[in-house]
Amino acid sequence: METERKSSGTVGKALSVLDQVASFERPVRFNDVLEDSPFPKATLYRILQNLVTEGLLTFDREWQTYSLGVRLVRLAHSAWTQSSLAPVARPHLTALSEATGETIHLAQLDGPHVLYLDKRDAKRRITMFSEAGKVGPAYCTGVGKAMLAFLPKDELERILPQQSYHRFTPATLCSQQALTGELEQIREHGFALDREDHEPGIICVAVPVLSRTKQMMGAISITSTSARTSLGKLEKLVPDLQNAASEIATAAEYWRFPDNQRTPEKMEI
Template sequence: METKTSGSSLSKALNMLNHVCTSPVPLRFAELVDLSELPKATAHRQLNTLLEHGLVRFDEHKQAYYPGYELLALAHRTWANLDIRDVAAAPMRDLWSKTQETIHLAVLDGADVIYIDKLESPKSLRLYSAVGKKGPIYCTGVGKAMLAFLPEDKQETVIAAQSFIRHTDHTLITPQALRVDLQQVQKTGISLDLEEHEMGIKCAAAPIFNTRNEAIAAISVTAPAFRTSDQTYEEMKVQVKHAANTISKRLGACD
């Protein structure tokens, strides 16, 4: 037999690439042969293929292999083409199953939020939101979740563009009140809408980060106040943050 292990040529190359990328120190050829359990000729052929495609690089001085720069280019193109809705679909469904309440996925659109996906609660509930509909940033959970993690100059630009219309008795209607709330969001990683946009409606939201740790979206769970005890709301906070972290990791965000 040609190899000590079975599998296609692609499997062997990917296995070799995995060893190069996950090793805490650069590996020499002999070390890669041992780790991959491939004959030297096969290991050499697989490494040459990876080198040709820029997926690994070889340092002549250290006689060791490193991850190739083409991996970064591939990652960038992959992240650029990802549809956040596809990435978020399974965590959204899991959050919906656990809470049985309405789940929203939203992104920023200038000075507004726009809802790009929604899972309706199986229980009776009528909400302002709808897929494709815009909403205010300053009094929605998803809006504040993203706004809190914008760079300071961009955050101030967005705050200056807010209307601060009073939707309910609980709406934050001044920039300073909003900034105080955003500081709390930064500390906890959770944004709350305590009947700020619609009376009788509570929401817990969390930001979704990309590989550059930019808050590019937010996910929320929304429920009527009469169904939301203090304990239920605490559970919602934990669950929505877990869902957001899961989506962020899928997008390559750092812990």
Template sequence: MTQPDNKSGGSSLDKALSLLQEVCVATVPLRFAELVEKTDLPKATAHRTLMSLTERGLVRFDEATQLYHPGYGLLELAHQAWSKIDVRDIAADQMKHLWDETGETIHLAVLDRGDVIYIDKLESQKSLRLFSAVGKKGPAYCTGVGKAMMAFLNEEQLAAAIKEQSFVKHTDTTLVNEAMLRDALIKIRESKVSLDLEEHEEGIQCAASVILNHRNEPIAALSITAPKFRVDEARFQHFQALVKEACKKVSIRMGAMASN
């Protein structure tokens, strides 16, 4: 019995995806013959499929060079896809991991102008009463999650966010002016760890880190929050490492470039 011709096997979708993948992953643009060779498709099938991909803007053909490039339509598809992703779903398992590891309160927050909005929360397994609640707003300048996100805004966004800060002195450690905040943000940007050392609530401290998207923009932050009396320095350092790693994993899922 003769074996089926591999060049004609597979669905039309498989063939289109195979060609699209080769065009996108190539280090240099490819010619038609090179794509045929790499995908092992019949020339007629490859030509017809490339024409369809080109018509939909997913592949771009340069007539002058006879080379195939990724199409601009891919950017639009990526934008539409990312806009529909809910960071709560993407971060859920890492929130649970942090909660399991620490037994403390875990927050997920987003930045809204000068405020943070808590969009998810896992309550401590131990008795702890906090300001935060899902849907509640809080100041950015004196919270771990707020500073974590502000540190990664571009200058125009940061200046606008700083203008929204009240700089009310909640405790003895609250940052009370723009200069103090900017100094703190520089350190946070370098370490990707943001600390709230009783700056918003007396006796409460947290370790936070930022979640970045595919454009390396801050879209959310996670924090581990606990009362100071039950967290020694070694444990607090462990919290910082945990939350930084958790946010790195979520950021990569959101398309951010992996970094330390």
């Protein structure tokens, strides 16, 4: 389930190493990295050193281990607050969660994966950093399918073959063909269902967040368990979801022009 990026250029190589270190999920020694690295010893060594001096990795002298550097956390804070839908969506997610009493997700696409940017859990109302930033598969989650369905054709064609199509449950759509058919349906209805595709007992409805120009910006979903509710009941919440989605979209549109730069009037072309 690792992201395979076309790592051209020097930065690409460096980042692929960074990703690899991240994938270990613990501090690693030089040899651990070397073992499944496409790079020869000397090259890898230099790349790691570079990453350390750039602050993307930290090197623990005592243990001779590399781990991800705090500089990333700082960058991500900026990324989260400015580039994504997350900050503008926040109040709407809260409202949705209070109105429905269910779990809410906000996600965007990161390459072929779904990246969760925010989450509201109805029970303990707490959103932690450790929740945002998680990745999941696109082909078998509500938000994933909702987003794929509204992607431009060329991008979709690039992403579909990159899905793993692993069978998680009996309901998982395990082939590109099956998925394409489902996406067609979703496009028609305007919303996606997760019929326990990913986890047994977990169901959800999701809608895309579309800009004024019908560009897909992300997706939001309401998740529950098949024990507590049913797909039918969830479908009744679709209007609320769509409402929230369009509010988020317009909020995001405005949010780009706090006061300076191009004026909102100019948008009306």
